[in-house]
Amino acid sequence: MIGVDPEKAFAVYLRIRDRLPRPVRQGAAQNGNFCDIVADYDLVLFDAYGVLNVGETAIPGAADTIAALRAMGKAVAVVSNSAAYPKMQMMERYARIGFDFVPDEVVTSREALLQSLTQKPPRRWGLMVDSSAGTDALGDLNTVILADDAAAYNAVDGFLLVGAGGWTDQRQDLLEATLLHNPRPVLVGNPDLVAPRESGLSLEPGWFAHKLADRAEILPMFLGKPFPEVFDLALARHPQSVPPARVLMVGDTLHTDILGGLQAGFATVLVTEHGSLAGLDIPDAIARSGIVPDFVVPCI
Structure with missing residues (x-):
């Protein structure tokens, strides 16, 4: 974006x-x-x-x-x-x-996020990340990459926001809806709102995390x-x-x-x-x- x-x-x-x-x-x-x-x-x-x-x-x-x-x-x-x-x-x-x-x-x-997760009980995490990035180097975490299936949002025990490439308004709506229905932990591996790219400022996970805080009244945990x-x-x-x-x-x-x-x-x-x-x-x-x-x- x-x-x-x-x-x-x-x-x-x-x-x-x-x-x-x-x-x-x-x-x-x-x-x-x-x-x-x-x-x-x-x-x-x-x-x-x-x-x-x-x-x-x-x-x-x-x-x-x-x-x-x-x-x-x-x-x-x-x-x-x-x-x-x-x-x-x-x-x-x-x-x-x-x-x-x-x-x-x-x-x-990302390293600060992974260190924090070692101190938390095991969960199945929904992952905000571009699918091309994959889940390499996330250790033994049980993760599912979030896309357009609402059932995936409802099935996980918490959310990790690490990369906003490919994220859409529809996916943001799904994330907000599932958290309004069933609040769960949200950890943000990139608190930036934007980042400088060749073609302008891109929206980063922090942008969407603060939208969650505004709309779903859930305060995420920020690592970074x-x-x-x-x-x-x-x-x-x-x-x-x-x-x-x-x-x-x-x-x-x-x-x-x-x-x-x-x-x-x-x-x-x-x-x-x-x-x-x-x-x-x-x-x-x-x-x-x-x-x-x-x-x-x-x-x-």
Whole structure:
């Protein structure tokens, strides 16, 4: 689903603000040069869409910046809300578009979701995901991919929203109807409302999860930015203990990357040229959101 403009997406983020965490501090929104900013930090965490890539296309210069950070002795990692595809498929894509990340440097909300599920009783889960993504790397989970059969929605014990490719209004109606009739757990592996693609902003699982919260009065459990579990995974993955004040979170979205980084106690950089805020008045967006990054740059 493509075609949501940045202002509409931002307005929805503003409307669902009370469902998101509160930052423990605010930044100063200073403008600066990215490579100068990173000098004071040991670990640099990057969002992917809108910072490193747009859809399947690398943003010019992003791979060179990663190489420059490595040469400076900085640790780097990706912290992504991309939950639809297994890690190996993501690694293949990064390699194809010119990045040299290794698996331990890529932390996803899919991993945060799977970790959360280890603490829950076994269930048969209905899965929001494009059928082409399959259910690889979901371990021993008992899942059925949701499509257009209402009986499948009624037969499962809970729902996992991980990828919105192929999702339709009809399927959303089926999901809302079954939850109104029989409330069950809903876990969201990708809290993003939208993601930057080559042809525009795509609707992501968070968009549909908040529609559920509005219409079916069910508050889903979100695993991914801006919520803390995925950041905890990123810090745990680092071989040396890094204080939050020495971590820099770089992202294009105020309500996920920047809010999540501030909530974790990290320094934050908002990237504006290619992401979900592209074309908006950035100082105005920051003021309306009440989420203030430490730094603002056009690109990395």
